[in-house]
Amino acid sequence: MLFKQMMEYVGLEPDRLQIRWISGSEGAKVAEVTREMTERIRALGPNTKMRDVK
Amino acid sequence: MKTVVDNLRREAARLLAGDEVKMVIGYAAGTDAARTTPCFATTPEQAALLTWGPLCANNLVKYLLDYRFEDTRLAVVVKGCDSRAVNRLLQDLQFPRQRLVVLGVPCGGQLDRASILSEIPPGARLQDIEDTGEDLVLVTDKGRLSFPKDRFLMDKCYRCETNMPVVADFLAGEPVPSPAREGFEHTAEVDGMEALDIADKSSFWDNEFSRCLRCTACRNACPACSCKECVFEQAVPGWQQSGIIGSKVNSLPENAVFHLIRMFHVTGRCVDCGECERVCPVGIPLRLLYRKVLKDARILYGAGTPGMSTETVSPLSEFRPDDPEEFM
Numbered sequence: 001m002l003f004k005q006m007m008e009y010v011g012l013e014p015d016r017l018q019i020r021w022i023s024g025s026e027g028a029k030v031a032e033v034t035r036e037m038t039e040r041i042r043a044l045g046p047n048t049k050m051r052d053v054k
Numbered sequence: 055m056k057t058v059v060d061n062l063r064r065e066a067a068r069l070l071a072g073d074e075v076k077m078v079i080g081y082a083a084g085t086d087a088a089r090t091t092p093c094f095a096t097t098p099e100q101a102a103l104l105t106w107g108p109l110c111a112n113n114l115v116k117y118l119l120d121y122r123f124e125d126t127r128l129a130v131v132v133k134g135c136d137s138r139a140v141n142r143l144l145q146d147l148q149f150p151r152q153r154l155v156v157l158g159v160p161c162g163g164q165l166d167r168a169s170i171l172s173e174i175p176p177g178a179r180l181q182d183i184e185d186t187g188e189d190l191v192l193v194t195d196k197g198r199l200s201f202p203k204d205r206f207l208m209d210k211c212y213r214c215e216t217n218m219p220v221v222a223d224f225l226a227g228e229p230v231p232s233p234a235r236e237g238f239e240h241t242a243e244v245d246g247m248e249a250l251d252i253a254d255k256s257s258f259w260d261n262e263f264s265r266c267l268r269c270t271a272c273r274n275a276c277p278a279c280s281c282k283e284c285v286f287e288q289a290v291p292g293w294q295q296s297g298i299i300g301s302k303v304n305s306l307p308e309n310a311v312f313h314l315i316r317m318f319h320v321t322g323r324c325v326d327c328g329e330c331e332r333v334c335p336v337g338i339p340l341r342l343l344y345r346k347v348l349k350d351a352r353i354l355y356g357a358g359t360p361g362m363s364t365e366t367v368s369p370l371s372e373f374r375p376d377d378p379e380e381f382m
């Protein structure tokens with residue numbers, strides 16, 4: 001939570017950070033959360049700010 | 055001021071003569087009148103080199119870490135803000151209390167060297183700085199300039215929380231008034247930053263971070279950074295470091311990551327001594343980052359400024375059932 005606020009402070013979309021506690025026996029939940037997170041990130045678009053210029 | 059210096063020298067000489075400590079870490083006159091330099095006195099004679107005044111900005115507590123794995127006893131001179139760093143190191147078991155003698159000095163504020171030097175007319179040379187009690191007088195070879203003492207203090211001093219040490223075995227002088235001023239809110243600049251929208255924040259910090267040299271001076275001066283080996287040196291094994299430029303690549307995203315990680319790592323540790331910002335060669339407003347952390351830790355966990363006592367636990371080292379939690 002603290003870190004999320006730090007990200008926001010330096011200008012990163014805070015929504016890019018998600019943390020979930022899932023036990024090894026909750027396979028379905030892993031799938032569901034991953035799907036949900038992918039959707040969320042897709043909506044935000046690529047993270048151009050942190051892309052390395054190489 | 056004079057008596058404080060005398061007291062300090064006398065106590066340091068006594069400690070060294072009696073072999074109570076092997077070394078006294080303090081300040082000595084620097085290469086010009088507007089500077090002091092860290093001084094490591096090991097004999098009673100060298101104790102006479104010690105000095106104290108409004109130009110002793112360095113936080114000497116950091117040097118303790120260089121001696122943490124030895125068995126000698128040391129003494130260190132601390133101001134109010136530095137003393138918080140002593141408490142933090144003691145709390146983190148980075149230095150044993152039995153091996154430490156804390157020599158406290160009363161601090162009426164530290165001067166911002168750059169602002170003083172900018173007052174001196176071009177071509178003139180600063181020869182001495184005199185303290186008349188009320189005013190400070192810059193003595194140059196082209197004349198004397200006098201100004202009120204609290205005119206050119208460092209920003210942190212206007213917001214000083216403890217101008218007297220919070221921990222000390224010996225106090226070199228009577229308490230002096232705090233340089234803190236009305237109207238200098240702790241969080242004012244942080245609030246201003248938070249109020250910007252995210253694109254403006256992003257461009258502000260991009261602008262700052264793009265100047266970062268990744269010299270790690272900020273980390274090296276920081277008493278909160280006590281790791282023997284820093285995470286930023288682990289990205290590539292030590293023996294490859296000089297060979298691989300990539301490990302220290304200075305791109306803007308890498309710099310931003312460096313600062314974000316440092317920000318997180320000093321949470322609950324940063325005592326707001328301002329050393330990071332003072333030593334940064336490119337003038338990045340680093341305290342603006344770490345004061346945000348102080349503010350958030352205060353709001354989220356009710357944590358006060360770290361190091362005020364050795365009793366309070368750092369917010370990230372403790373779990374309370376009522377801690378705010380967003381991700382469960």
Ligand code: SF4
Pocket residue numbers: 265266267268269270271272273333334335336337338340
């Ligand atoms: S001292 Fe300044 S330039 Fe050096 S690494 Fe720290 S922020 Fe970057």
Ligand code: SF4
Pocket residue numbers: 272275276277278279320323324325326327328329330331341344
């Ligand atoms: S982060 Fe800066 S202000 Fe905080 S303890 Fe380290 S050097 Fe001092």
